[in-house]
Amino acid sequence: MTDILLRGRVLTFHDEPLAGEASSETYTYIEDGALLIRNGKIVMMDDYSVLRTDAGRDAEVMDHRPHLIVPGFIDCHIHYPQMQVVGSYAGALLEWLNKYTFVEEQKFANQGHPERIASIFFDELIRHGTTTAAAYCTVHKASVQAFFTEAHKRNMRMIAGKVMMDRNAPPGLLDTPQSGYDDTKALIDEWHGQGRQLYAITPRFAPTSTPEQLEMSGALLREFPELHVQTHLGENLAEIAFVRELFPWSRDYTHVYEHYGLLGPKTLLGHCIHLTDAEIAAIAGSRSVAVFCPTSNLFIGSGLFDLDRLQKSNVRNAIATDIGGGTSYSMLRTLDEGYKILNIQGQRYHPLRSFYQATLGNARALSLEGVVGSFTPGAEADCVVLDARATSALRVRMETVETLIEELMLLQTMGDDRSVVEVYVAGKASKSALD
């Protein structure tokens, strides 16, 4: 396989740029830089002139100047079966679920539907520069088969799982504690570690699982402690009241997951908006990850994610689209809405920090640092090429942009899939191959 040299303005992060004026030690930016890629992995990143005359002299050059090359975006919470509910008119979470989402997800029992949606879903991720995601499938085993088959075919690094839910949903969406366990186990055997695929134990959320099912979910995690767990937590006040009714013995919502052994360093908790101090302490203590879903939180009217409060308590965090409660596949649009949610609470979200979050930050949240999310040697070569002059409105604004930081701020404020010029998946040009 021929080596590839991606030439452009390369940017990668080493750590979270927490301070207001982010320190240059947290990232590397090379104006005329290049990435040397061999067998789908990053060999090194350096000045183009250095790589061209040395290690990369025989490589095929892909010249993306003057564009910016960053690691592929990572989306830490997305529902692939919800492509056809985006933008549904609903009051709040429980209405949105019952009226639209639970109706839509039943279609995944129909022959051919999961395969069709999975194929369109991955096209859409690539179009928007997202190369890794933690995804929910439906309760149906076939939805997971379709998802992983398509991801594997495209050689994309994905985390996904069969939703387990055995109450408070239409009969067509219910499994049982035993069938949920058996199906999950069979899917783990078939898919976990198959190429770039990783399995996540996926109890949808406490309201749709019986204590017996949560018990079985905990048992799965004890059997497969290397797996991710993904679920929802503290999104909406009516949801929280419902959990209190269903689990009257529990101290709070978080305690339900804690009780069944579902918290831990690979547990992804979608939303985490309405939490008590005791819950935050439990999440921090377990090293679980709070996943910020800004477009969804605004669209469904769930509330404002309090990043400062969580970070002060040492809660690990991630950012995500949460399609179909979320309204855009674009991590750029997601960063923009995240900025607004934090800004309205008087919190700062420096553009270096948001680009860190969509790449290395989310890789760390998924325990995948060194695998994806950066250009560190040995990492998988998932890259996004960004054009901050992709539209006429961007072009005129760029006339007054002088620094990289201003350019990042503009990309996240006005950018979308039109700014994504090319996407490399394990070193393979994938966006240009779509059309």
Ligand SMILES: [Zn+2]
């Ligand atoms: Zn969700």
